[in-house]
Amino acid sequence: MVSRFRAFWRVLLFFALLPPCMLVQLFALKFRPSFAKSFPLWFHRRVTRLFGIRVQRRGRQSRISPTLFVANHVSYLDIEVLGSLIKGSFVAKSEVRRWPVFGWLARLQRSVFVERRRPQKTGSARDEMNQRLEDGDSLILFAEGTSGDGNRVLPFKSALFAAAAIKPKGEDLKVQPVSIAYSHLDGMPMGRFLRPYFAWYGDMDLAGHIWNAFGLGRVTVTVEFHPMVTLAEMGSRKALAEHCHAAVARGVTDALTGRRTASARGTPPQPAPKPA
16 A cells, blocks of 8 residues: 555655755745745645645635634644645644754744743743734644544643734734544545554654655545634633634544535535645
C-alpha cells in the first residue's frame, strides 16, 4: 500500500521547493510585510498538491480580518491544509519552535508559540495573540491543545479562548469553528484502519509517520467552515468552547459518515483554490 518510490519523490521535491520559498518569505518579512502574509497561501497550496492532498471546502469562510479560526487537530498536515485556505498565522505549542523544518516554517509564518508546561509563560503568549488580533491578523487555533486520532474530536480547552474577549476596532471578535476530517483515500471512504496513516498523535514516531503518509495515494481532506459567533453571544469562554466543539464534532462526523446535517445542506462542497 505504501509506495517508497512515491514517498521518496514527494520528499525530494518538497525539499527542493523549500529553500527558495524560505528565502522569499525571509525577504518579505523584512521588506514587504503585506506580501509575507499572503505568500504562505501560495506555498501551502503547492505543498498540498505535491503531497497528493485534495482539500474539499464546505461552508462560508470568514473574510473578516481579524478572525479567530478554531479547529480540531489531526495531523501536522493540518498546517498545509488550513494554510492553503486561510491567510493567517497558527497558534502552536512551544515545542514546535524547536522542530527541524516544521519549526522554521512556523516561525516564518509568524506563529504564536504557547508554553503549555510553564503556566508563568502563558501570559506573554496571550498578550502576543491579543496584539496580533488588534493589528488585524487572523489566527488559527487548535482548541484541543493536542492532536487526536481523526475519528473523534477531543474536548476544547476554554482557556485557549481568552483572546476571543478582545474588541478589534471596537467590535466583537469573530470566532469561526472549523472542522478537519481525513475522509477519503484515492476516492474511497477511509475507514478507522487507514486513518492513523494520516492522524499523528500519542507517541507516534514523526519521521516514520511522514514516510508512510507521503507514500500513500491521494487523500481527500474535508474542511468545513461553520457559522461565526462571538464571545458576547455565547456569554462565557466555557460556553463558547462548548459551542465550537459541538459544531466541529458534528462537521467531522458528517464528513466521515458521508451524511450532511440540515444546517449544512445549503453549502455544497467546494474545491479549494488551485495554485496560481
